[in-house]
Amino acid sequence: MTALRPELPALMAEEHVRAALLEDLGRAGDITTCATIAPDRTATAEMNARENGVVAGMELARTAFRLIDPAIRFEALVADGDRVHPGTVLARISGPARGLLSAERVALNFLMHLCGIATYTSKFASEIAHTRAKVCCTRKTIPGLRALEKYAVRLGGGSNHRYGLDDAILIKDNHIAVSGGVASAVNAARAYCGHLVKIEVEVDGLGQMREALTASPDVILLDNMGPDLLRQAVAVNAAHWQLSGDAYASDPRRTKLEASGNVNLQTIRAIAETGVDYISTSKITMAAPTLDIGLDVVIG
Structure with a gap:
């Protein structure tokens, strides 16, 4: 559609x-x-x-x-x-x-x-059109113009990440460091927020990712991982949910994976071809x- x-x-x-x-x-x-x-x-x-x-x-x-x-x-x-x-x-x-x-x-x-x-967004989207991945903007926008810039991203074929601190939970490395762990942070977030609020957690390795999966966040952000490690992360996710092939791509229950870090027009195709669902980058707003x-x- x-x-x-x-x-x-x-x-x-x-x-x-x-x-x-x-x-x-x-x-x-x-x-x-x-x-x-x-x-x-x-x-x-x-x-x-x-x-x-x-x-x-x-x-x-x-x-x-x-x-x-x-x-x-x-x-x-x-x-x-x-x-x-x-x-x-x-x-x-x-x-x-x-x-x-x-x-x-x-x-x-x-x-x-x-x-x-x-x-500029349309150029990124064109590079990954043959995959299921979507390129997403971030909160890195010119102060005061976020709604306008995110509107332009969508017109270019991209998708919007959260608009601000209040419309989704994104647990990053500093939150994890202070709260005491990946799974505990996700569980605390789920206990705090309403049922319509999505929960995403950032991980920097497969160990943290496996821990995150035990808490079933909606999205796992794979931070600064190269294509080889991203492919391994997709395999870990598939194994956790016991899914493969088309079933993995279409099952709405599984955790979605987002790649971030070192994303540009030269790298986004290889990142998308690993099987991740989303690729977030500040380039489409801050470097356009x-x-x-x-x-x-x-x-x-």
Whole structure:
């Protein structure tokens, strides 16, 4: 079944865009535009892609122009999730020239950043499309932009890890060190949380993994393991649940395995081919280059 495209609620877009516009307008507004453009001038501009990419953030761009001046008309010619090529016109914007020019930078900043994340994520997803593994983002995001960046990841074909500290339990090495052990930490987490909260625990070796399996967490995070060790971990998991072949892949009861550490475009294929279910990386949010997008006035 093909998943529906994610959507960004307009209210969420407005919150972020309003803050960005206020930051840009500063204490006196756009003094360059006010000094050079008469109040009654109108203009039409086109927003163009200058390289191949995946679109993300059109609602943010639309909102930037609307908040600056509701008289500006924003005609989107593509939708979030579409793939574009150099020269593709993303949107046509027309109306009061002052507002158009004042909102331009904020609109492009959001669009270039989110398109960059969606595009970079799509490259990771493409590398592992022949496997069942999914590439996931992490909590390593630009402060304040997490929801937007995770939205862009999904548009690029990736999956979201937890959004914050409150929507899932992830027991990491420091939690284990303080709490006294892998299994005890998982058991304590299960006693604490509600039945809808997933529990994941990080391990750094097969010994810890075997201990974790005795407590039946939902997911085991295999930290900084190379492909050979990851294959062994998959075999240990299969043996624990007495599953093999297609039964292992499809059984909903078994513990899911997530690989993390040293994940990039050169390594992700080999990691996915070990049989893990998820591959988490901060690269798709923290190292994604922006997509080159321009806005040019075509009618003054």
